[in-house]
Amino acid sequence: MKKILLLSGMMAGLSIHAQFSITIQGPEGFKEQDAVLYTLSGSKDIIVTKEQKKNNVWTFKYPKAYSGMMKAYFPNTNNTVTFISENKNVNIRLEADGNKIKDIIYLDEANALMSSIQESSQKKEVILPALSQIKEYYKDNTEFGKALKAEIGRLSGNDNSDASKFPFVNYYNTNYNKYLSAENTKKISQDDIINFIDKSNDMLETSSLLRPLLVAYLNNGGNTNVAGSVDQLLDKLKVETPRGQTVLSELIDIFDVYDMAEYKNKYLGLAKNLKCTITDRLASTLKSNANVELGAVFPNYKFQSAVNTDAKTIHDVKADKKVIVFWSSTCSHCETELPQLLAKYKELQAKKIQIIGLSLDTDKSSYTTRIAAFPWINDSELRGWNSSYSETYNVHATPTYFILDANNKIISKPEHVGNVLEYFNAK
Incomplete structure (x- = not known):
């Protein structure tokens, strides 16, 4: 497996010997100077470098061979552009409405093809079922009925785009269709997925397919023997190998997301006890979990533009107890739970308990409107899941x-506001 971990100094020194370049043309009036380039390892974005705009263009020089998913993130306007690399030059032009990107024009052949295939696939999965239902109400000999039948036929056919000269495009779409498309998911066994993960080339880690493949693998095995399924997979991959460690890291995160604490703790313990050299991917998972273990000192955070406080950091806030809540104005569960916290806020204040809300919002207006109702300390980077909190x-x-x-x-990690x-004792 490749390790894509590049220091800015290394990038500067190697940029003149670039393997390929990424050129992003910005629209006129787009008030963004910086762009951050990422590659992918499993489901984890890996920062490569940051560049500033010159003559309305961002140019990244990538010094190594890389085939897979990439993205450019614009931190000041909170825009993200995703694309692929076939280890060849990438050329993109952006269109924007103010500071919001509204269209991405892929000018290089590989990205144009990938975009076309993805658009066709989405239409097939989303639009085709609806058209098939509508067709029942129109006769084939009417003008609309004929047009409807023709569109259904077009969407039902196979995409004949020639991806043979683009290894990553071919890899991604072939394996997505085989293992993750709705029509094939039920036909694939756990052994099929194990063999694919075991034998796949390095593009598995850079493709974004690994996380959904693992979820499909666990779903395929059912809920009765999760540990058995995971052990079978890790035994085949050899957990000491780079791929085994990437899969282990992904599984720990999956169990975290789905509140499967028993399995998360089991495999987090396995990761901690490995005697081999730990990969960067697994090391980051171990560090994130160690940061928030019971008994650990909660990592300090410097507020960006906090309201309802003069404190500069979380640690500067003086209280007998603190409740840290990560939330978002677009989160339906937050809409249900935070009002319950609000109803007991004065009672908690009287007990010298301070609440600190850190929002994963991206829209400043939505965030500002929502926190007007919350009298506790509120802060946000306004970068969503690109924030440092995650x-x-x-x-x-x-x-x-x-x-x-x-x-x-950290003295408690409650699951819900209750x-x-x-x-x-405030219920």
Whole structure:
């Protein structure tokens, strides 16, 4: 497996010997100077480097061979552009409405083809079933009926785009259709998935297919023997290998996302006890989890533009206890739970308990409107899941709660607001 871990100094030194380049043409009036380039390892974005705009163009020089998913993130306007690399030059032009990107024009052949195939696939999965239902109400000999029949036939056919000269495009679409498309998912066995993960080339890690493949693998095995399924997979891959460690890391995150604490703890323990050299991918998972273990000091955070406080950091906030809640204005569970916290806020205040809300919002207006109702400390980077919270505090869903003591040690990790209130006898 390749390790894509490049320091800015290395990038500067190697840029003149680039393997390929990524050129992104910005629209006129797009008020963004910086762009951050990422590659992919499993489901984890890996920062490569940052570039500034010159003559309305961002140019990245990539010094190594790389085939797979990439993205450019524009931190000040919170826009993301995804694309692929076939280890050849990438050329993209953006169109924007103000500071929001509204269209991405892929000018290189590989990305144009990938975009076309993806668009066709989405139409087939989403639009085709609806058209088939509508067709029942129109006769084939009417003008609309004929047009409807022709469109259904077009969408039902195979995509004849020639991807043979683009290895990554061919790899991604062939294996997505085989293992993850709705029509084939039920035909694939756990052994099929194990063999594919075991024998696939390095494009598996860079394709974004690994996480959904693992979810499909676990679903295929059912709920009765999850540990048996995981052990079978890890035994085949050899957990000490780079791929085995990437899969182990992904599984720990999956169990975290789906609140499967028993399995998360089991395989997190396995990861901690490995005696081999640990890959960067697994090391990041171990660090994120270690940051928020019970008894650990909650990593400090410097507020960006916090309201309802003069404190500069989380650790500067003085209280007997602190409740940290990661939330978002677009989170339906937050809409249900945070009002319950609000109803008990004065009671908690009287007990010298302070609430600190860290939002994973992206829209400033939505965030500002929502926090007007919350009298506690609120802050946000306004970068959504691109914020630093996700990795530093191992946040996979909202709302996520932590309770800290006066010394900022984690003393509880409640699952729901009811558990928070119960902890303080405030129900």
